[in-house]
Amino acid sequence: MDRIEAEQRVIELNDQLRGYGHAYYVLDKPAVPDAVYDQLMNELIGLETMYPDLIFPDSPTQRVGGTPLSNFDKVTHDQPMLSLSNAFNEEDIRDFDRRVRSAAGDEVEYVCELKIDGLAVSLTYEDGKFVRGATRGDGRIGEDITVNLRTVRTIPLKLKKPVAIEVRGEVFMPKKSFLQLNEERAEKGEELFANPRNAAAGSLRQLDSKITASRNLDVFIYGIGGDGEAYGLREHEETLQYVADLGFKTSNERQVCHSVEEVLAFIEKWTEIRSELSYEIDGIVIKVNRYLQQQELGFTAKSPKWATAYKFPAEEVLSTLRDIELSVGRTGAVTPTAILDPVLVAGSTVQRASLHNEDLIREKDIRIGDQVIVRKAGDVIPEIVASLKELRSGEEVPFEMPENCPACDAELVRIEGEVALRCVNPKCPAQITEGLIHFVSRNAMNIEGLGVKVIEQLYREGLIADISDIYRLTKEQLLNLERMGEKSASNLLAAIDASRSNSMERLLFGLGIRHVGEKGARILSEHFGSIEKLMEASVEELTDIHEIGDKMADSVVTYFSTEEVRALMERLASANVNLTYTGKRVRVEAGTNAFAGKKIVLTGKLEKMTRNEAGAKIEALGGQLSGSVSKKTDLLIAGEEAGSKLAKAMELKVDVWDEERLIEELNK
Known part of the structure; x- marks a missing residue:
């Protein structure tokens, strides 16, 4: 293929992949199987390799992050990003409605939208191409985070029309991604993010955009930064549809309301069901729909008079800390959990809350018997915000971490550079059960029906002691378990049998080796092809692989160096569990170019x-x-x-x- 043909094909592939990406990430309606998308992406990478000058800034290959920055440049917003006035109850909403109608007349429509709990950003496009992204900052001056925003897959790098436009939206972290990120940080002994908003903000302000790219951020666009009439737009709802047609992701959970009663009904509805969303919201935004009426209402020094933000009631409540329990995770990390008097938080009863680690308990001076403030971190994880020291009676008891594991009594150790105390006993029953639970989880071996309670019961009954025992379970053994019927036992055995043929990366992730996540497991599996070859790899061979660092390499070599693990791999093999990589491996014959095999x-x-x-x-x-x-x-x-x-x-x-x-x- 000559350069002219390559350029035409690159343009075609760019258009195809952008369309498929929009369907997958924005519309949540995949247009083609993953294998087709991957095939086209690999073809594009190959052509860009042959002709580097055909790598366009809006190419789908350019979303992985680039060279780390030393700082963020300042950006002055052409139109200030103003904050909204707040409403906290029905009376505030009715007062807002009266003010609007007294100035704009009775023929008023409102657009009610979910108030996404994230970070406000401005996105600028020239000739339909993304050229700059910035934070809100103080409303007048923000920070240029273009390189990080390019990694957010729901932000189009090229629009469907070659327009010049600035749009504004909210970047957020979905609940699932937030939980996964905090689990990974907990395993590494790192400080946890308090809520998805903090996690999103921290991710967007990373100097290394590769970190941002790994955080699975999302965005909703809620308006434009200039005069809508310049685009022939007369209403806010019309604008949202216009930007959606350009390729932006907008929230469908909005409603045009014709009365304040409809506004209040919308608020009541989402107050009750917001926990069902896959992302966090902290209120409802109400805007006058027609631009002509917005102009009549005008602005105060800080906010528009034609919009307000209803804030959900603060979800911080008071309870009594009755005890602190310790749990041992699969990596041996010992985590303290607060046991509370039952209290209603964000619509659900809470009796347990995270205390993260011993250092946090000391820093906040939290004692057993304290009156404490409890909140749900982003409506997901209950946590202790603070203790009310002024309410102490003198009978409160300071908490001391034990020197020995609460599950097996082995001595606890603190690994240098980590805040967590760990049990390093490989036979610790708590670590074993947590490891078994991880092994069968959806992202590992995905054995449906083998839930936490079943795992704990099987272990307690002595039917499983390690992961290989799962593959030797019989129907008779399962039928003896509580609430396990004939059909459930048959389905579980079928799921176990189906997992035997999983590709190596699922097994490797399921083993729970420290520092080896899903991505690391895939890279190692694709490179070595089998557990047998991986077991013989040295630290040097592992670190020679791109994206495999010293910590992961040391952890892998240490794990496979023990006789117990080697014996476990033999038991898995004898149980007909696949130990090889069955995915697609990219191979280039040595000698076909200057890089192959080197x-x-x-x-x-x-x-x-x-x-x-x-x-x-x-x-x-x-x-x-x-x-x-x-x-x-x-x-x-x-x-x-x-x-x-x-x-x-x-x-x-x-x-x-x-x-x-x-x-x-x-x-x-």
């Missing part, structure tokens, strides 16, 4: 592409990226300001290329 290190600053872009092209041609230089390194590509890696490569007499040579070889 171990390559990138260092320094590249001028004509980012290191991530260069790495993707090298991997597409069969090269293996590594983060460190060793005797096994075949090639070092050195940009400007290359440092110790270049020196080591020269010492080891490794072949060194500059960026010009790299581009020359990529274009062959």
